[in-house]
Amino acid sequence: MVDLQAQYQHIKAEILEGFEQVLNSSAYINGEAVKELADNLSEYLSCGNVIPCGNGTDALLASLMALDLKPGDEIITVPFTFVSTVEVIALLGLKPVFVDIHPETYNMDETQLLKVITSKTKAIIPVHLYGQCCNMEKICEIAKTKKIYVIEDNAQAIGANFQFSDGTIKKSGTIGDIGCTSFYPSKNLGAYGDAGAIFTNNEELAHKIRNIANHGQCKKYLSDFVGLNSRLDSLQAVVLNTKLKYLDEYIDSRNEAAKFYDNAFSENPNIKIPKRVEYSNHVFHQYTLHIGNKRDIVKNKLSEAGIPSMIYYPYPLHLHPAYKYLNYKIGDFPISEKMAKEVISLPMHTELNKEQLNYISNTLNEIV
Numbered sequence: 576m577v578d579l580q581a582q583y584q585h586i587k588a589e590i591l592e593g594f595e596q597v598l599n600s601s602a603y604i605n606g607e608a609v610k611e612l613a614d615n616l617s618e619y620l621s622c623g624n625v626i627p628c629g630n631g632t633d634a635l636l637a638s639l640m641a642l643d644l645k646p647g648d649e650i651i652t653v654p655f656t657f658v659s660t661v662e663v664i665a666l667l668g669l670k671p672v673f674v675d676i677h678p679e680t681y682n683m684d685e686t687q688l689l690k691v692i693t694s695k696t697k698a699i700i701p702v703h704l705y706g707q708c709c710n711m712e713k714i715c716e717i718a719k720t721k722k723i724y725v726i727e728d729n730a731q732a733i734g735a736n737f738q739f740s741d742g743t744i745k746k747s748g749t750i751g752d753i754g755c756t757s758f759y760p761s762k763n764l765g766a767y768g769d770a771g772a773i774f775t776n777n778e779e780l781a782h783k784i785r786n787i788a789n790h791g792q793c794k795k796y797l798s799d800f801v802g803l804n805s806r807l808d809s810l811q812a813v814v815l816n817t818k819l820k821y822l823d824e825y826i827d828s829r830n831e832a833a834k835f836y837d838n839a840f841s842e843n844p845n846i847k848i849p850k851r852v853e854y855s856n857h858v859f860h861q862y863t864l865h866i867g868n869k870r871d872i873v874k875n876k877l878s879e880a881g882i883p884s885m886i887y888y889p890y891p892l893h894l895h896p897a898y899k900y901l902n903y904k905i906g907d908f909p910i911s912e913k914m915a916k917e918v919i920s921l922p923m924h925t926e927l928n929k930e931q932l933n934y935i936s937n938t939l940n941e942i943v
């Protein structure tokens with residue numbers, strides 16, 4: 576699905592040099608490289624505050640912890656996402672409330688938000704799934720009139736651009752009140768271990784989140800808030816500083832591979848290629864096709880031909896045993912349930928060559 580080894584070979588010298596500096600400095604946590612990463616990301620994203628942390632799940636957790644919520648407060652998100660998005664809500668004793676997704680973009684259906692917003696709703700967490708932004712203009716408009724926060728789960732879309740109807744462009748993750756990302760190794764900007772970050776232009780929230788990520792300490796050994804141990808390793812920051820320089824090139828490579836796939840499948844009536852929306856570009860964390868109810872057979876046949884594929888995500892979250900207590904049932908989110916059964920993601924990374932792309936797409940066209 577990804578070829579991190581081949582990518583590493585291109586940047587090996589830079590990474591090893593950076594590692595050497597960290598090892599010589601022995602500032603292993605929150606060292607110089609971590610500060611540089613915060614500055615570099617601030618500049619890349621045009622965002623006032625970037626707070627590196629331990630992983631993407633912690634980024635979401637620390638963000639929610641900064642909002643002064645109380646048990647039972649409601650947070651709206653989608654059931655078609657990685658479990659972290661919902662896990663952090665549940666961990667804090669808050670109530671996850673779901674809305675379904677759009678059948679073509681797989682992102683939050685913002686037209687359903689008003690139906691579920693109550694006096695207890697405190698935040699919306701849109702997930703920019705597969706690398707394309709949700710309709711953030713609409714989502715933020717609704718949030719503003721209802722005075723609720725927007726926390727973007729930007730784990731899959733770092734580097735994507737959102738365009739407002741007046742032409743203004745903002746980077747994904749900097750549009751709502753807070754943006755969260757993951758630098759899990761296979762993410763578009765991936766570390767060589769766990770890592771994550773939080774973005775915000777709100778100084779007050781930034782101050783609080785920065786402290787929360789370090790045990791709630793405002794000064795050493797004095798905690799203002801209940802916090803977390805969620806700091807970033809300097810070695811991971813070296814990897815991220817190096818890769819950030821190439822992120823736009825990486826996004827271009829992914830788009831080239833996506834274009835190749837698009838052309839290969841555009842004439843096949845049984846394959847629906849990813850829709851592009853007018854308000855966001857696509858950074859293709861995943862290249863995901865809608866191929867209907869024969870999906871599992873197709874996946875097996877691809878595997879027999881030596882082609883990896885993945886299902887993101889095979890079980891919508893409202894049907895996980897862990898979230899049964901929310902009392903949702905089969906049929907509550909029909910689009911999420913359908914897509915969990917009918918989509919498939921193909922290999923997508925920065926090192927795909929024409930031969931591989933040809934083999935993958937010819938094989939899939941023969942199967943479907």
Ligand SMILES: *Cc1c(COP(=O)(O)O)cnc(C)c1O
Nearest residue numbers: 630631632657659730757758759
């Ligand atoms: C990867 C991911 C996360 C969690 O990130 P970790 O760094 O693995 O904790 C959260 N949300 C989404 C949508 C993700 O893809």
